Amino acid sequence: MKKIVFLLTLAFSTVMFAQETEKKVGPPAGNALVGEVYGSQPSVTAEKNAIPAKKLQKKLKSSKKLENVAVKGKVIEVCDKKGCWLTVETDNNEKFFVKMKDYAFFVPTALKGKTVILEGNAETKVISVDEQKHYAEDAKKSQAEIDAITKPQEEIRFMASGIKVIN
Template sequence: MKRIGILIVIAILLVNCKKEEVKVNYASFGAKISTENALSKEEMMKQFSSLKSGDTIDVKFASKVNKVCKAKGCWMKIDLGDAESTVKFKDYGFFVPMNSEERKVIVNGKAYVAEVSVAELKHLAQDAGKSEEEIAEITEPKRTYSFMADGVLMEE
């Protein structure tokens, strides 16, 4: 009798400890893509680090949105840990909601690295109203991580 009571308690514990899958709903933008085989932001950062200026790779990765264009949702900045990637949308064919900050996304497309020259950085700083001292401090080109997305899944 004691054994039956122990077995019942164990069965109840096993049923109650069952791991529940959380279903995430995604809104889709651009080309239809799946959640399968998406790299993490850390894996994507390793991919970006291995690229040289002008290199391009086809890839899909998951992360969260740090910033989004407030005019029409035509670009977003995606978290890569210690850096971020600027994501634009292929052929300006689609946009994302302008209130997308902090949402999880999966982006599919082409990742590439570009180097912005010192002259261009100084020009951008001048356009942004930076002081002459701040502009003079720009002495090295900046490596940027960019992404041209053909499809985006965004957590609803």
Template sequence: MKKIILLLAICLTIFSCKNESKTVEPNAEDTKPKIAYASFGKEITDTDALTAERMMEHYKNLKAGDTVNSKVKGKIIEVCSKKGCWMTLDMDGENQVMVKFKDYGFFMPLNAEGDVVINGKAFVSETSVEELRHYAEDAGKTEDEIAAITDPKFEYGFEADGVLLKK
């Protein structure tokens, strides 16, 4: 009887110590390539970001003073050459959006270019002549180009709290 119990204990020990490896097949969603981004401001992701063309549909329905929370993909046209405190994005080849950063809390690299995802509030505003001249000066425009600014501009704006810059 002792031999049977001893044999049973040895068998249980051998089977319980069996090192079994499980293989997991990759899920189609997991194999989707990840895009590398440099993050500025609030941590955001690129999921659910609107295309620039889709965002322009929203902009066209806004009046001066209206805002809408959104996340948008766009392409950088220009960045402030002094501090990186603003940037302009191309929306559809015809329209641009002036992006400023919430509470002046972060800045973009001066040489930033390419695709970005921005999160925050979209709005439509009228920009004064003085502010337009200030932006032209920051962008390094000539005195003649700055002096040629005489009318206020109705423009699309965005206050970003987070930005992802594609690496």
């Protein structure tokens, strides 16, 4: 009987701890200062040879996927829930979506407005309506904006292995 009570107490405690931990999930704290790195440190070559975000678009027109590419751009949006994705603006005011490789790291919301170097893989993909709506909800878009998403959309997706703040 003592074993059963002990096991039930242990199970209950584990569930309560898991729920409490889940409530505290959010983007990591931090000020995203110049020189800070999230994920893997971008290579020296990546930092020297990072292409402007606008050139990424041009390169992806000739090749649907680029591996081990470094891109420099301005962060305009960060996921408020976990810091698990961000949006980068190109020089011509277009945007592309960045996710973290293997969901292995997150970024603080303070990264918004900063210029970064991203290292990873880029590709052009067709994004489903459901996925677009999911990220619109994460970004706290209005219900009208979410409801306006009615068809798949082709866009640039970047899978970052490392991000470094440079400005």
